[in-house]
Amino acid sequence: MDQYEVLWAGFGGQGVMVAGQLLAYTGIKEGKNVVWLPSYGPEMRGGTAYCTVVISEQRIGSPIISNPRAAVVFNRPSFDKFSPRIKAGGLLLVNSSLIDVTTDRDDVTEILVPANRMALDAGSPKATNIAMLSAFVGATEVVKYENLLATLEEKLGKKKELLEINRAVMLAGYELGQKAMKGAGKKVKA
Amino acid sequence: MAKILMKGNEAIAEAAIRAGATNYFCYPITPQTEVAEYLARRMPEVGGVFLQAESEVAVGNMLFGAASTGRRVFTSSSSPGISLMQEAMSYIAGAQLPCVILNIMRGGPGLGGILPAQSDYFQATKGGGHGDYRILCLAPSSIQEAVDLTMGAFATAEKYRNPVMIVGDGMIGQMMEPVEFPDDFDAGDPSKNEEWAATGAKGRKARIIKSLFLDPLKLEENSIVLHEKYEKMKVDEVRYERYKINSKNELMIVSYGTMARICQTAIDELEAEGISVGLFRPISLFPYPEKELRKEVDAKNIKTVLVIEMSCGQMVEDVERVVQGVKPVKFFGRTGGIVPSPEEAKEQIKNLIKKPTRAKKAAAKSTSKRKRKD
Structure with missing residues (x-):
């Protein structure tokens, strides 16, 4: 792996920033270089939030990524804004619980993740971001699953109840991502 | 740690x-x-x-x-x-x-x-x-x-x-x-500051700062x-970093801070396309690395110096002062919170180093709006 860039986008409160940070923490655990860059600007509550994470074996140049290799979108405005920006041959993960459209692009792999549904089924809507994050890791293997799990336990392990829910969602998301990539190149519906 | x-x-x-x-x-x-x-x-x-x-x-x-x-x-x-x-x-x-x-x-x-x-x-x-x-x-x-x-x-x-x-x-x-x-x-050791600091004049002459x-x-x-x-x-106290500066460079970028990292990405991507560009990154802005920059600019292979900043052109005045007209100094910048992308930097570099064909001239014209007018 030379360098992987992934953009995380959604409403404020969906855990988009945290998902990106968990990935970045896990990258450090694996001895890689990482940059986490948030969008910051004047925003209202419930407004859009996004961040980019770059993971690389080499020294990282630009923290600004115009065309990432992957985008993980949590809501419709993010889908509209960022799905056209993904590099050709890249990956798009869509929160299909809230986004009822799919991309017209035939040069990216699209994975539909019913993230809100998965989180609710496991017991808490708070785990939505973990569903998206683990599906991304399942699809890309940018970091190892067990390292991601260790990060989750370190950073979000205080509330035992919620940790159990997150663990369950993480496994389900990871498996969804893995399975989806077996049909890579095609539209993948989960 | x-x-x-x-x-x-x-x-x-x-x-x-x-x-x-x-x-x-x-x-x-x-x-x-x-x-x-x-x-x-x-x-x-x-x-x-x-x-x-x-x-x-x-x-x-x-x-x-x-x-x-x-x-x-x-x-x-x-x-x-x-x-x-x-x-x-x-x-x-x-x-x-x-x-x-x-x-x-x-x-x-x-x-x-x-x-x-x-x-x-x-x-x-x-x-x-x-x-x-x-x-x-x-x-x-x-x-x-x-x-x-x-x-x-x-x-x-x-x-x-x-x-x-x-x-x-x-x-x-x-x-x-x-x-x-x-x-x-x-x-x-900050305790050395007691040699001059106002610490209470008990037993010694008062100091006036x-x-x-x-x-x-x-x-x-x-x-x-x-x-x-x-x-x-x-x-x-002069500090600077040289990135991929060598005798094959056709052009040298001068840029600092985060902007310099964006230029690094542009340089890496151009290298893959067979275009050699070096980066001089001042770390100390005052004192400015004057002699060190001049030495790099004087290299025979450097035809042009390109300064890239997130401003309308400020550090470029120091570069011009150092280069003293021996090589052309060009400028590219975005401002107001807009950060130039590696793609924009690459476009600027390519416009400057290619032999100007008709198509390139047209391309250069279309980007000249953002260039500083001297």
């Missing part, structure tokens, strides 16, 4: 603590408020002073007062707040006191915006306040470098008894990167002392 993931603002704040800063004065302003938030918690833990002032004007004068007692003083702000501190900067430099200031730059002028910019270069390097004084100014391009420079800044400020300013654009403050705080860092010299000969004398310090900085 193991690497940890930290936001730039918080990492710089921790670096100040580890370097022995004991007095921090501030007034909140985006995009650096996390420094204040972090130090509000951390300063009391080390027995230091955290004080949120009523304005940046007050912050500047609190720095002046606390610095005169020999304590390690620190403040952070962003462009409009730094402007309000300029009177104090002039007084602090005139009275020969050490302090460290962090400016996480945002777009200006005036209240401007809150997004990243490098448009305070003139203010930081040419003196934002009045009088014959300079501020030693350092520009990191990564969080680790920001930590290293901040940790060293206090000892440097004390060595010269002069303010040291760290300038970063909003990205340096906001992004997270792995950092390592060195365990065995020698941050110098001031910048007022009504006798012109005394004032000239003070200015010469300052001037000599700045000349010494030009010898001992």
Whole structure:
């Protein structure tokens, strides 16, 4: 792996920033270089939030990524804004619980993740971001699953109840991502 | 110590603590408020002073007062707040006191915006306040470098008894990167400050710390002392980095801070296309790496120098001063919070190095709007 860039986008409160940070923490655990860059600007509550994470074996140049290799979108405005920006041959993960459209692009792999549904089924809507994050890791293997799990336990392990829910969602998301990539190149519906 | 993931603002704040800063004065302003938030918690833990002032004007004068007692003083702000501190900067430099200031730059002028910019270069390097004084100014391009420079800044400020300013654009403050705080860092000994500080005159003659010299000969004398310090900085404090500079380079970029990293990506991508470009990155903005830059520019293979900044063209004036017309110096910049992408940088480079064919001329024309007109 030379360098992987992934953009995380959604409403404020969906855990988009945290998902990106968990990935970045896990990258450090694996001895890689990482940059986490948030969008910051004047925003209202419930407004859009996004961040980019770059993971690389080499020294990282630009923290600004115009065309990432992957985008993980949590809501419709993010889908509209960022799905056209993904590099050709890249990956798009869509929160299909809230986004009822799919991309017209035939040069990216699209994975539909019913993230809100998965989180609710496991017991808490708070785990939505973990569903998206683990599906991304399942699809890309940018970091190892067990390292991601260790990060989750370190950073979000205080509330035992919620940790159990997150663990369950993480496994389900990871498996969804893995399975989806077996049909890579095609539209993948989960 | 193991690497940890930290936001730039918080990492710089921790670096100040580890370097022995004991007095921090501030007034909140985006995009650096996390420094204040972090130090509000951390300063009391080390027995230091955290004080949120009523304005940046007050912050500047609190720095002046606390610095005169020999304590390690620190403040952070962003462009409009730094402007309000300029009177104090002039007084602090005139009275020969050490302090460290962090400016996480945002777009200006005036209240401007809150997004990243490098448009305070003139203010930081040419003196934002009045009088014959300079501020030693350092520009990191990564969080680790920001930590290293901040940790060293206090000892440097004390060595010269002069303010040291760290300038970063909003990205340096906001992004997270792995950092390592060195365990065995020698941050110098602030107790030496007692040789000149106002510590209470019991048993010794009172010391007067001031910048007022009504006798012109005394004032000239003070200015010469300052001037000599700045000349010494030009010898001992120059810092820079060379990236992929070699005899195959057709063009050399000069860029600093986060912008330089964006240029690195452009250079790496052009290398893959068979185009060789080098980058000269000044780390100390004052003292400017004059001789070092000139040496690289004088290399036979360098046909053009391209300066890229997040401003309408400020550092480019220093580059022109150094290059003295021996090679063409071109400029590209975006401002107002817009950050040039590696793609934009690549386009600029390609326009400059290709033999101008008709198609290229047309392309150059379409991008010339953003170029500085001299």
